[in-house]
Amino acid sequence: xxxxxxxxxxxxxxxxxxxxxxxxxxxxxxxxxxxxxxxxxxxxxxxxxxxxxxxxxxxxxxxxxxxxxxxxxxxxxxxxxxxxxxxxxxxxxxxxxxxxxxxxxxxxxxxxxxxxxxxxxxxxxxxxxxxxxxxxxxxxxxxxxxxxxxxxxxxxxxxxxxxxxxxxxxxxx
Numbered sequence: 594x595x596x597x598x599x600x601x602x603x604x605x606x607x608x609x610x611x612x613x614x615x616x617x618x619x620x621x622x623x624x625x626x627x628x629x630x631x632x633x634x635x636x637x638x639x640x641x642x643x644x645x646x647x648x649x650x651x652x653x654x655x656x657x658x659x660x661x662x663x664x665x666x667x668x669x670x671x672x673x674x675x676x677x678x679x680x681x682x683x684x685x686x687x688x689x690x691x692x693x694x695x696x697x698x699x700x701x702x703x704x705x706x707x708x709x710x711x712x713x714x715x716x717x718x719x720x721x722x723x724x725x726x727x728x729x730x731x732x733x734x735x736x737x738x739x740x741x742x743x744x745x746x747x748x749x750x751x752x753x754x755x756x757x758x759x760x761x762x763x764x765x766x
Contacts, residue, residue, distance in 0.1 A: 600646055603638035610653045616645045 595601060601621045611618030620636040627633075641649060748756075 595640060598643050599640050600643050601638050601640050602646070602650070604650070604653050606656075607639045607641075607649065607653055610656050611639070611641065611645075611649060614645075614649065614652055616641065616649060618649075 608618050608620070618639045618641050621638045621640045622634045623637045624635045625632045626635050
């Protein structure tokens with residue numbers, strides 16, 4: 594039962610638009626639900642005056658269009674961020690592959706894998722610098738320093754643990 598001169602509109606979030614336009618808008622109670630030992634009002638839509646119906650519906654449509662536009666921009670921003678992250682990860686992977694690959698260039702040439710895609714390559718490309726392990730791995734640098742440097746009589750327990758910290762368990766034997 595509606596008051597005279599009023600209409601019920603079943604549009605979501607209509608009360609927000611009505612508040613912005615300073616138009617009276619109340620939830621329409623259509624029944625009661627009995628659960629949990631109490632009765633609860635069931636609301637469906639909003640009751641407004643007939644004279645404001647067209648204005649409020651037009652404003653609600655504009656508000657929904659703006660909301661959808663914001664959601665689309667937010668989604669596009671997230672998509673672009675994901676693509677940036679993916680491209681950066683691929684670039685880092687390629688740089689690490691070039692720097693630390695150890696397979697022989699001649700073996701790659703004999704297999705006939707000259708496709709031109711960097712993701713198809715497992716070994717270094719022809720423009721990769723020579724794979725000198727003493728230059729690329731810190732473990733080998735430490736060995737060079739110790740063999741070429743001064744001789745120490747004894748190492749403490751702490752120094753031994755520090756040197757073995759970066760080794761795998763099977764390498765510590």
